[in-house]
Amino acid sequence: MFQKMREGEIRGLMSVCNNVMVSLPDTNKVRESLEGLDFYVCIDFFMSESARYADVVLPGTAWSEDEGVTTNGEGRVLKINKASEPPGEAKPDWWIVQQLAKRLGREKFFPYTSTREMFEELREASRGGTADYGGISWERIERENGVFWPCPTDDHPGTPRLFEERFYHPDGRAKFHAIEYKGAAEKPDGEYPLILTSGRVVFQYLSGNQTRRIKFLVDQCPEPYVEIHPDTAREMQIRDGERVKVLSRRGDGIFPALIVKTIRPDTIFIPYHWGEQLAVNQLTNPALDPISKIPEFKACAARIEKIHSRELPILGQGRQGVSQNEVQKGK
Amino acid sequence: MKETMFIDPQRCIGCRSCVAACRECSTHKGYSMIFVDYIDRHETTATMPTVCMHCDEPTCALVCPADAIKKNEDGVVMSALEPRCLDCRNCVNACPFGVPKYNSTMHLQMKCDMCYDRSSEGLKPMCASVCPTGAISFGTYEQIVPLRRTKPVNAHVFGNQVVETKVYLMLPTDADEVNVDGCGVFEGRVRSDGQKGEESWLDTQVEETGKNNEF
Ligand code: SF4
Numbered sequence: 001m002f003q004k005m006r007e008g009e010i011r012g013l014m015s016v017c018n019n020v021m022v023s024l025p026d027t028n029k030v031r032e033s034l035e036g037l038d039f040y041v042c043i044d045f046f047m048s049e050s051a052r053y054a055d056v057v058l059p060g061t062a063w064s065e066d067e068g069v070t071t072n073g074e075g076r077v078l079k080i081n082k083a084s085e086p087p088g089e090a091k092p093d094w095w096i097v098q099q100l101a102k103r104l105g106r107e108k109f110f111p112y113t114s115t116r117e118m119f120e121e122l123r124e125a126s127r128g129g130t131a132d133y134g135g136i137s138w139e140r141i142e143r144e145n146g147v148f149w150p151c152p153t154d155d156h157p158g159t160p161r162l163f164e165e166r167f168y169h170p171d172g173r174a175k176f177h178a179i180e181y182k183g184a185a186e187k188p189d190g191e192y193p194l195i196l197t198s199g200r201v202v203f204q205y206l207s208g209n210q211t212r213r214i215k216f217l218v219d220q221c222p223e224p225y226v227e228i229h230p231d232t233a234r235e236m237q238i239r240d241g242e243r244v245k246v247l248s249r250r251g252d253g254i255f256p257a258l259i260v261k262t263i264r265p266d267t268i269f270i271p272y273h274w275g276e277q278l279a280v281n282q283l284t285n286p287a288l289d290p291i292s293k294i295p296e297f298k299a300c301a302a303r304i305e306k307i308h309s310r311e312l313p314i315l316g317q318g319r320q321g322v323s324q325n326e327v328q329k330g331k
Numbered sequence: 332m333k334e335t336m337f338i339d340p341q342r343c344i345g346c347r348s349c350v351a352a353c354r355e356c357s358t359h360k361g362y363s364m365i366f367v368d369y370i371d372r373h374e375t376t377a378t379m380p381t382v383c384m385h386c387d388e389p390t391c392a393l394v395c396p397a398d399a400i401k402k403n404e405d406g407v408v409m410s411a412l413e414p415r416c417l418d419c420r421n422c423v424n425a426c427p428f429g430v431p432k433y434n435s436t437m438h439l440q441m442k443c444d445m446c447y448d449r450s451s452e453g454l455k456p457m458c459a460s461v462c463p464t465g466a467i468s469f470g471t472y473e474q475i476v477p478l479r480r481t482k483p484v485n486a487h488v489f490g491n492q493v494v495e496t497k498v499y500l501m502l503p504t505d506a507d508e509v510n511v512d513g514c515g516v517f518e519g520r521v522r523s524d525g526q527k528g529e530e531s532w533l534d535t536q537v538e539e540t541g542k543n544n545e546f
């Protein structure tokens with residue numbers, strides 16, 4: 001999609017709660033895509049790195065400010081109740097979409113007045129399908145502490161464990177597929193000898209747009225770092241805590257070294273929850289898995305360079321990245 | 332109260348749910364009295380929760396000049412009584428487990444009291460109610476110990492001082508006690524000679540002052 005934006009095929013974008021400038025690979029290219037758009041509307045409940053490139057920013061709501069239903073990883077359908085009113089001009093995402101439809105003359109396709117009506121439509125729409133919500137009502141969810149889908153009828157108990165009797169293939173059996181190992185699209189070589197993998201830390205959540213505002217969490221993990229094995233560090237004479245430059249074919253960033261034996265000597269790790277010059281996704285490879293279409297966040301080729309202190313960015317707020325300025329002061 | 336806490340560091344995955352739950356309590360909102368630390372991040376990702384061990388003879392109470400720290404009839408060592416506490420921080424320095432912290436703004440000694448308001452009514456302390464792995468369990472000895480292959484230990488040897496605690500550490504050894512040697516390395520080994528050295532400062536204190544910390 002972002003490729004198509006750069007090629008001019010896609011001219012406009014509306015994003016809902018999506019901080020692409022942090023969470024997509026190759027953020028330098030993502031920036032190029034966003035800057036080339038004719039029009040970009042960003043809906044989010046906090047100002048984000050991505051929202052800075054938008055023509056219009058619409059304040060949405062956090063999950064606790066709206067009511068609705070969500071299905072978790074174990075297949076349990078849960079009800080989320082509203083805990084507080086959205087502040088200021090913030091509106092629920094669904095309301096924004098509906099108003100847009102109305103003003104674009106497509107009101108008849110979005111006739112809802114509440115999230116409950118939307119859920120009722122989901123029940124109808126999924127009836128008879130694989131993920132059948134037909135028998136799940138808000139009252140049942142409250143009463144039964146969540147209902148497991150599929151649940152086709154009001155008197156169906158729900159399905160706490162899928163595939164106990166049969167799988168969805170016509171013969172009722174599961175199929176095993178042997179997958180040939182192909183490796184990552186970009187393999188380490190002489191120029192970029194290390195494998196860079198990115199991931200999460202327990203102190204930050206997703207693109208960090210919520211958790212980077214909470215002092216308690218920022219105190220525990222204020223910035224990304226690069227995990228390096230002691231053997232690799234010794235070879236390059238890198239000390240623990242020393243800021244080093246990590247480079248890939250797509251970008252580079254400066255990160256403090258965390259020297260740990262818990263990483264392979266041929267691999268380095270950087271957590272991804274930060275934006276701009278702190279984003280590991282400046283470096284990651286946007287190549288997609290051919291089947292799942294998930295980008296190769298977990299492996300690309302990189303190298304480390306020692307840097308001279310004069311190359312260090314100025315320390316302080318600027319160094320800590322844009323969104324850090326917005327971290328709540330005080331408690 | 333027959334229940335107590337069982338801390339099983341092997342099971343801890345470092346998710347800090349316990350810390351998040353502890354911070355929700357209205358008496359110390361926003362501050363946790365349980366700590367989760369990396370044991371040695373350079374070597375391993377292992378983490379361990381630290382709560383007050385609720386010592387039989389609490390060092391924190393012995394060093395408190397204002398007699399603000401009390402052990403109740405259930406063996407739970409309560410947080411310092413606010414009107415008595417002088418903010419001298421003796422307890423902070425004295426606790427062999429490094430548990431109490433002091434929060435000057437709130438005039439509050441930050442020490443776990445096993446959520447006594449909850450646990451005395453049979454509810455699990457906040458941390459134990461959320462820990463997804465059983466690294467922190469709350470229950471009776473008979474309930475918890477048969478579920479584990481680890482060994483419950485509640486004697487901790489600091490040099491010549493043996494500290495017995497209400498809270499158990501679950502250890503993967505045959506040791507009957509936890510041995511902490513001088514340089515602070517946690518060894519969990521059995522004392523081979525089996526004998527005690529000279530009497531510890533703590534024991535002399537208990538004998539000489541006759542100070543007991545019951546309410
Ligand atoms: S562990 Fe520390 S704070 Fe808790 S009772 Fe013992 S000495 Fe006091």
Ligand code: SF4
Nearest residue numbers: 343344346347349462
């Ligand atoms: S909740 Fe349990 S597993 Fe998570 S950090 Fe605390 S003790 Fe460890």
